[in-house]
Amino acid sequence: xxxxxxxxxxxxxxxxxxxxxxxxxxxxxxxxxxxxxxxxxxxxxxxxxxxxxxxxxxxxxxxxxxxxxxxxxxxxxxxxxxxxxxxxxxxxxxxxxxxxxxxxxxxxxxxxxxxxxxxxxxxxxxxxxxxxxxxxxxxxxxxxxxxxxxxxxxxxxxxxxxxxxxxxxxxxxxxxxxxxx
Ligand SMILES: [Zn+2]
Numbered sequence: 001x002x003x004x005x006x007x008x009x010x011x012x013x014x015x016x017x018x019x020x021x022x023x024x025x026x027x028x029x030x031x032x033x034x035x036x037x038x039x040x041x042x043x044x045x046x047x048x049x050x051x052x053x054x055x056x057x058x059x060x061x062x063x064x065x066x067x068x069x070x071x072x073x074x075x076x077x078x079x080x081x082x083x084x085x086x087x088x089x090x091x092x093x094x095x096x097x098x099x100x101x102x103x104x105x106x107x108x109x110x111x112x113x114x115x116x117x118x119x120x121x122x123x124x125x126x127x128x129x130x131x132x133x134x135x136x137x138x139x140x141x142x143x144x145x146x147x148x149x150x151x152x153x154x155x156x157x158x159x160x161x162x163x164x165x166x167x168x169x170x171x172x173x174x175x176x177x178x179x180x181x
Pocket of ligand 1: 088
């Protein structure tokens with residue numbers, strides 16, 4: 001299968017898939033232009049994002065005419081790399097379906113915090129614990145992505161590993177920084 005055919009097959013297999021246990025709607029996959037405001041769907045620099053309400057956003061500088069239809073021709077920086085990002089975000093969706101996800105556990109820790117009386121060292125320990133859940137979740141989403149793409153006869157594993165390495169590096173170095181304090 002060419003990367004383009006694989007892209008279309010993965011998109012079509014997941015977009016619209018019933019998401020009944022969460023929202024009752026189908027999974028919506030769409031392109032969006034990242035922006036500088038916290039209210040923007042994607043921040044500048046973000047390649048993709050899964051939202052637990054059943055949406056997956058993929059970053060594009062220029063949006064295709066219909067942002068809800070697959071557009072491998074406009075993929076950034078190339079079809080295989082953007083497909084790796086798409087599969088990774090679907091990986092978060094699969095993590096979520098199998099929940100409770102690392103992000104939920106992370107939120108639990110953040111919500112359970114009592115900022116006014118927390119000593120700085122304890123705050124760092126809590127942030128490190130949260131970060132560990134996030135790193136775990138990110139790795140799991142990449143594992144799902146790799147299993148998924150293998151099912152779709154994906155062949156561009158160099159591009160996939162580049163994306164995985166690049167994406168995990170930031171999270172892992174942030175965790176190492178927190179643990180090293
Ligand atoms: Zn991720």
